[in-house]
Amino acid sequence: MSEKLSLPIGTTLSRFIRERQEQFTYASGELSQLLRDISVAAKVVNREVNRAGLTNILGKHGAQNVQGEEQQKLDVIANNLFIKSLSNGGEVCAIISEEDENITDTQNPHGKYVIAMDPLDGSSNIDVNVSIGTIFSIYRRQSPVGSPVQESDIFQKGTEQVGAGYTLYGSSTMLVYTTGHGVNGFTLEPSLGEFLLSHPDMKIPTKGKIFSINEGSAVDFGQAVKNYVSDCKKNKFKGRYIGSLVADFHRNLLKGGIYVYPSTKSAPNGKLRLLYECNALAFIAEQAGGKSSNGIQRTLEIEPTELHQRCPLYIGSKEMVERAESFIMAGENVEK
Incomplete structure (x- = not known):
């Protein structure tokens, strides 16, 4: 029987993590516990999201985050919930969040991991009951355990x-993750309070027929991006x-399909954050057989130099991303 069939639909997240622990590069148990901590925080955030209209936690918080974006009340709630859960777990020595200007020291010097997260992606959709989410990346610390957190x-x-x-x-409510295998x-079963395996071994189709881009910003697109969008329409993509x-x-x-958030005249480096959004989804895309780049360079190979560094993003089905890259590179050659 194949490995895929040996873990039936209905397997809990905890059991799945336990049975796959030997696949982790550092199979000492901390990473397994860290994933459980994330799932617990996600359940709490899910509860708050589901009752948001009843508890006066919709709407603006009244402040801006470090990105200069208007914070929603749920942004702040989700950020605090994840930081509390991850700090209490003890496996994380530091957390960086899209919502915070600086690094959060969890006061766990013996923690072996660093978390980068967007605690509540899609804030502008909170008040209108459209799907939102949490994005996270897990890194193993480079400095010696027990020492202060370093930039490395x-x-x-x-x-x-x-x-x-x-x-x-x-x-x-779904939790989707990869540890490189x-x-x-996993879909949350509300009556049980458990995430159950519902989508084993997810694979993105090599070819797709969906393009996702904010055409409301088309006036700010470079000519190469405009040409690619026209190409999608000529091919009758949705x-x-x-x-x-x-x-x-x-x-x-x-x-x-492909998701595109390109560089624009008003945002030459794009809008999305490399550490909080792009890297995590790029890792998932590649593990599912897809591709991710900034139009020229593989997303996962971009050198981070700033905490809130922005990055153009072309991500999704492999052939669609490669087609988009051909337009961007052609545009680069024309400019040169």
């Missing part, structure tokens, strides 16, 4: 991730753009 622990390329995933809070998806990165990525992962 934080500024690691995406290739150094030992795990990454996202939680999608939608019509059902394929991608698996335009689908939710505005929540996790939701757009998840749909394309299942059905085949």
